[in-house]
Amino acid sequence: MTFRNGLASLLRPEDSVLVLIDHQPFQLANLNSHDPQAVVNNSTALAKAAKAFGVPTILTSVLAERGGLIFSQITDVFPDQAVIDRTFINTWEDQAVVDVVKATGRKQLIIAGLWTEVCVAMPVIHALGDGWDVTVITDASGGTSVESHEVAIQRMIAAGANMMTWLALASEWQRDWARTEHAAELTDIMKHHAAGSGIAFLWEQQLLNTPVPATAG
Numbered sequence: 001m002t003f004r005n006g007l008a009s010l011l012r013p014e015d016s017v018l019v020l021i022d023h024q025p026f027q028l029a030n031l032n033s034h035d036p037q038a039v040v041n042n043s044t045a046l047a048k049a050a051k052a053f054g055v056p057t058i059l060t061s062v063l064a065e066r067g068g069l070i071f072s073q074i075t076d077v078f079p080d081q082a083v084i085d086r087t088f089i090n091t092w093e094d095q096a097v098v099d100v101v102k103a104t105g106r107k108q109l110i111i112a113g114l115w116t117e118v119c120v121a122m123p124v125i126h127a128l129g130d131g132w133d134v135t136v137i138t139d140a141s142g143g144t145s146v147e148s149h150e151v152a153i154q155r156m157i158a159a160g161a162n163m164m165t166w167l168a169l170a171s172e173w174q175r176d177w178a179r180t181e182h183a184a185e186l187t188d189i190m191k192h193h194a195a196g197s198g199i200a201f202l203w204e205q206q207l208l209n210t211p212v213p214a215t216a217g
Contacts, residue, residue: 010172011108011135011169012108012173013054013055013173014054014106015106015108016055016108017055017101017109018050018056018057018058019057019110019113020047020058020059020060020070020074020112020113021060021091021111021113021120022070022113022114023043023112023114024064024071025067025071026067026068027119028071030115030144031114031115031142031144032144032145032146033116033142033143033144033148033149034139034142034149036142039139039140040073041193042137042166043074043140043166044073044074045167045189045193046137046140046166046169046170047077048185048193049166049169049170049173049186049189051077051078052182052186052189053173053174056106058097058101059083060084060086060094061083061084061085062085062086062089063085063086069083084097089118089119090122090123090126091123092126093126108133108135109132109134109135110136110137110169111124111127111134111135111137112138112140112141112166113141114141114142116136116141116142117143117148117151120141121152121155124156124161125155125159125161128160128161133162134156134161134162135161135162135163136161136162136163137164137165138153138163138164139165139166167190167197187201
């Protein structure tokens, strides 16, 4: 059952599975909805967060021989994992991908990819029809224009998908800072990928480690 409100609707690492779709040079070359560097940063942060929280992550490309390999920033996070290369534009029509996702036994399906209006929207809408609880990470995705990205998001929301950003997802997986088993890894990811939040944390550490001046007598 898919819940849209209440505690049960929040994402949990033990129930999540992540599919990263077509983060490749060909797609990045015509990415116009975002700063391309930001999408590389955000998709890398998303991959690192999934690894930190033990979330199974499927890497898939389309026609990699022509479109290029998935960004090394992502594959370096999973150095021993094979990438599933497809001919299907719609990832959810590729049985090899679907079988790997189903084998995880999880039902909270999280998707990010390039381009939003094509290689994200099609599998999201397809998987929703198959009964999956689907979340799209919008800032680790991107389209050929601002309009195409935004219209795709509207289309997927209308179909029943949930929209999040990578830091919101990681925070939802963490849920409670008293859960210390992943806190250090998440903090390290934020330091390297969350811009102002990461710098603010480093500044906080500097201040905490700065001796308080002695009061003049």
